Amino acid sequence: MSDGPAAGFFPAGRRTALTGWGRTAPSVAEVVTPMTREQVGAALRRRTERGVIARGLGRSYGDPAQNGGGIVLDMTAMNRVLDADLENGVVTVEAGVSLDRLIELFVPFGFFVPVSPGTRQVTVGGAIGADVHGKNHHAKGSFCDHVLAMDLLLADGTVRTVTPDGDPDLFWATAGGMGLTGIVLSAVVQMTPIETSLVSVDTDRTRDLDEAMALMAETDEKYTYTVAWLDCLAKGRNLGRSVITCGEFARLDELPAKKRGRALRFKSGTLATIPDLVPGRLPNKFTMGLFNELWYRKAPQHKVGQLQGITAFFHPLDLVQEWNRVYGKTGFLQYQFIVPFGREDALRQAVEKISAAGAPSSLTVLKRFGPGNPGYLSFPKPGWTLTLDFPTNTPGLVRLLHQLDELVLSNDGRMYLAKDSRMDPADLARMYPRLEEFRNVRAKVDPDGVFVSDQARRLGLA
Amino acid sequence: MKDALGAPQSLLILGGTSEIALHTARKLVAERVRRVVLAGRPSGALDAAAEDLRGRGAQVEVVAFDAAEPETHEKIVDEVFAGGDIDVVLLAFGVLGDQESDEQDPVAAAQVAQVNYVGGVSAGLSSVKALRRQGHGSLAVISSVAAERARKANFIYGSSKAGLDAFAQGLADKVHGTGIHVMVVRPGFVKTKMTEGMPDGPMATTPDVVADGIIKGLRRNATTVWVPGPLRFVFSALRHVPRPIFRKLPI
Numbered sequence: 001m002s003d004g005p006a007a008g009f010f011p012a013g014r015r016t017a018l019t020g021w022g023r024t025a026p027s028v029a030e031v032v033t034p035m036t037r038e039q040v041g042a043a044l045r046r047r048t049e050r051g052v053i054a055r056g057l058g059r060s061y062g063d064p065a066q067n068g069g070g071i072v073l074d075m076t077a078m079n080r081v082l083d084a085d086l087e088n089g090v091v092t093v094e095a096g097v098s099l100d101r102l103i104e105l106f107v108p109f110g111f112f113v114p115v116s117p118g119t120r121q122v123t124v125g126g127a128i129g130a131d132v133h134g135k136n137h138h139a140k141g142s143f144c145d146h147v148l149a150m151d152l153l154l155a156d157g158t159v160r161t162v163t164p165d166g167d168p169d170l171f172w173a174t175a176g177g178m179g180l181t182g183i184v185l186s187a188v189v190q191m192t193p194i195e196t197s198l199v200s201v202d203t204d205r206t207r208d209l210d211e212a213m214a215l216m217a218e219t220d221e222k223y224t225y226t227v228a229w230l231d232c233l234a235k236g237r238n239l240g241r242s243v244i245t246c247g248e249f250a251r252l253d254e255l256p257a258k259k260r261g262r263a264l265r266f267k268s269g270t271l272a273t274i275p276d277l278v279p280g281r282l283p284n285k286f287t288m289g290l291f292n293e294l295w296y297r298k299a300p301q302h303k304v305g306q307l308q309g310i311t312a313f314f315h316p317l318d319l320v321q322e323w324n325r326v327y328g329k330t331g332f333l334q335y336q337f338i339v340p341f342g343r344e345d346a347l348r349q350a351v352e353k354i355s356a357a358g359a360p361s362s363l364t365v366l367k368r369f370g371p372g373n374p375g376y377l378s379f380p381k382p383g384w385t386l387t388l389d390f391p392t393n394t395p396g397l398v399r400l401l402h403q404l405d406e407l408v409l410s411n412d413g414r415m416y417l418a419k420d421s422r423m424d425p426a427d428l429a430r431m432y433p434r435l436e437e438f439r440n441v442r443a444k445v446d447p448d449g450v451f452v453s454d455q456a457r458r459l460g461l462a
Numbered sequence: 463m464k465d466a467l468g469a470p471q472s473l474l475i476l477g478g479t480s481e482i483a484l485h486t487a488r489k490l491v492a493e494r495v496r497r498v499v500l501a502g503r504p505s506g507a508l509d510a511a512a513e514d515l516r517g518r519g520a521q522v523e524v525v526a527f528d529a530a531e532p533e534t535h536e537k538i539v540d541e542v543f544a545g546g547d548i549d550v551v552l553l554a555f556g557v558l559g560d561q562e563s564d565e566q567d568p569v570a571a572a573q574v575a576q577v578n579y580v581g582g583v584s585a586g587l588s589s590v591k592a593l594r595r596q597g598h599g600s601l602a603v604i605s606s607v608a609a610e611r612a613r614k615a616n617f618i619y620g621s622s623k624a625g626l627d628a629f630a631q632g633l634a635d636k637v638h639g640t641g642i643h644v645m646v647v648r649p650g651f652v653k654t655k656m657t658e659g660m661p662d663g664p665m666a667t668t669p670d671v672v673a674d675g676i677i678k679g680l681r682r683n684a685t686t687v688w689v690p691g692p693l694r695f696v697f698s699a700l701r702h703v704p705r706p707i708f709r710k711l712p713i
């Protein structure tokens with residue numbers, strides 16, 4: 001244990017209304033943007049009884065990175081790389097650095113982030129807070145499986161260096177702990193070696209959900225990265241038709257000779273920004289039905305070895321900035337759940353219900369998880385995870401989601417806290433059987449509940 | 463905290479035995495509301511209301527609150543908020559008075575204003591202060607269509623609601639943009655114990671319908687809710703009727 005930060009100058013906070021990526025349920029907090037550890041410590045000391053929470057890039061869909069009436073620490077100005085071992089790909093970074101930046105900096109040196117969500121506009125702190133997963137979960141686990149150590153500012157103002165071996169309780173309570181154990185100041189991350197910045201992609205189109213599940217079960221062992229995009233509006237025989245993409249970073253010898261000279265080239269950037277003017281009902285059953293149809297038709301029946309860039313394969317949505325504005329003022333929500341292997345029927349029923357409700361889920365993604373890690377509130381466990389996007393003004397949405405909740409619960413499944421914006425607090429303990437253990441660890445390091453978010457209050461998390 | 467679909471989890475009712483408020487509470491408890499605080503003058507009816515909501519799965523607290531004692535309001539409200547966040551405050555207390563006899567009894571008439579308007583001012587401000595401290599939440603103030611224009615048949619009650627209504631509108635504008643939402647509810651004639659024994663007014667409605675209007679308004683952060691909706695047009699027309707004619711209208 002080291003000494004706490006010295007008294008620091010306190011950057012002025014602004015009272016600001018914050019939401020998550022879904023742009024629902026705002027609350028007003030004092031947002032402080034510290035640039036140093038000392039400033040984080042100073043902000044912590046200035047807290048009221050409404051407490052403090054860290055915020056990364058606000059890519060969680062609901063309210064875990066907001067704290068009405070209290071202090072929200074916008075960590076994005078703490079974005080320095082503190083150390084990099086380019087031999088072994090071990091980097092020490094401040095928590096506010098984005099995965100986008102890590103990729104930009106280290107791909108040219110032959111290292112990719114160990115785990116990447118569907119957007120790279122997330123911070124390392126947020127990736128730890130939600131213990132995020134990517135297309136490689138079945139092979140490589142989730143983000144915190146690759147975190148070797150982190151510096152955590154605790155409620156009493158001290159900073160502790162936490163490692164999985166040295167302090168497993170605190171480490172695994174922080175991994176997926178939604179910011180409720182303390183402020184991650186910096187982390188040591190094991191990056192993944194790559195020979196090229198291109199991904200060799202195999203694509204398959206399946207006629208229905210069963211075919212998709214069968215194919216995924218078969219291909220998972222062969223590829224590091226797999227995911228299926230599902231057409232949730234297709235009905236009847238086509239129920240759950242999918243486009244499955246599997247990939248592997250290409251080896252140098254897989255590149256055409258003329259490309260080998262700049263095999264590790266990578267350029268971040270975007271194509272467009274959605275203006276904040278969209279009237280509210282752009283994605284609806286009809287536009288989404290059309291979109292899904294096109295996406296499905298566009299995909300090849302079967303194609304192997306296509307070389308794709310990092311953005312095209314991992315983060316196609318990042319090409320358009322602020323795409324959440326497409327949903328207009330009323331916002332949208334994501335519903336991501338997992339059901340264990342052996343409960344394929346539940347998955348089928350879920351897709352049937354969504355299809356029958358005609359709810360326009362634009363981004364429906366199916367993925368197989370491998371074994372989970374010891375994270376008390378970490379989401380992944382072996383099974384199928386389905387991710388759905390719904391505009392909040394979808395008719396009948398409350399009922400549909402309620403039915404899905406029941407289905408998930410009765411099949412030993414759970415929902416992802418980083419996507420949650422509406423789950424029933426009564427379901428929490430059933431979904432996360434280690435909740436009580438999490439609370440015990442937290443009670444030791446934060447007995448007064450200094451670290452608290454709107455989500456924590458809404459769900460009674462801590 | 464309201465969820466992404468606008469469903470609140472906690473509710474404070476000022477005027478805990480109000481039929482309109484209790485219908486609203488029952489519907490909200492059937493959705494996501496778990497914590498309900500009933501603030502009112504202690505009575506068997508207040509306890510029974512609490513019991514009823516408990517039976518529906520809510521955790522219910524009962525606190526003593528008298529609208530006619532404004533000096534006590536801030537402390538009472540603060541204690542409720544100290545026990546946990548409140549997503550919605552429903553300011554529901556009110557007295558109708560008896561126009562005919564109150565005209566002969568100035569003190570009784572002033573008591574109507576004391577509860578409906580003065581009590582509304584202190585309870586409304588206390589609530590908004592607490593909501594601002596927590597950074598989110600709604601205050602719904604039950605006014606009345608009677609606030610739109612004072613009628614000779616019930617101007618004592620009407621003027622008290624007019625004061626409350628104007629106060630709540632101003633308050634709503636004052637807090638606009640601070641994350642707090644203030645909504646004015648204007649019901650017409652509602653069949654509750656307040657109007658028991660009176661002949662139904664035009665477009666008479668039920669507390670159940672008013673509750674639906676309140677919940678819908680909360681969900682879309684409305685500034686004004688009329689129940690039933692068309693009364694809005696009736697009353698904006700009445701508002702512009704010239705005095706000599708208005709005076710003679712049988713309303």
Ligand SMILES: Cc1cc2nc3c(=O)[nH]c(=O)nc-3n(C[C@H](O)[C@H](O)[C@H](O)COP(=O)(O)OP(=O)(O)OC[C@H]3O[C@@H](n4cnc5c(N)ncnc54)[C@H](O)[C@@H]3O)c2cc1C
Nearest residue numbers: 056057058059060117118123125126129132133178179184
């Ligand atoms: C388009 C899109 C696709 C996505 N795809 C995936 C996916 O494939 N897989 C997946 O797992 N997730 C996915 N997500 C969700 C996203 O990865 C997580 O919500 C992630 O936590 C967001 O990181 P952030 O930096 O924006 O954190 P925020 O959303 O700001 O915060 C998330 C949580 O982390 C905590 N936190 C943030 N910084 C710190 C810190 N320094 N110390 C302590 N706690 C902290 C916060 O308190 C909060 O509880 C996706 C999101 C979007 C918008």
Ligand SMILES: NC(=O)c1ccc[n+]([C@@H]2O[C@H](COP(=O)([O-])OP(=O)(O)OC[C@H]3O[C@@H](n4cnc5c(N)ncnc54)[C@H](OP(=O)(O)O)[C@@H]3O)[C@@H](O)[C@H]2O)c1
Nearest residue numbers: 477479480481482503528529530555556606651652654656
């Ligand atoms: N019914 C209608 O036609 C109608 C129409 C328009 C507007 N409104 C308004 O709607 C609101 C609710 O009325 P309602 O129809 O539900 O009638 P209600 O059941 O009679 O409710 C009135 C409530 O006000 C409370 N109250 C009165 N004086 C109080 C005081 N000094 N301190 C604390 N609480 C006090 C009453 O509590 P006690 O149990 O202690 O008396 C009762 O809970 C009122 O503001 C009313 O003016 C009603």
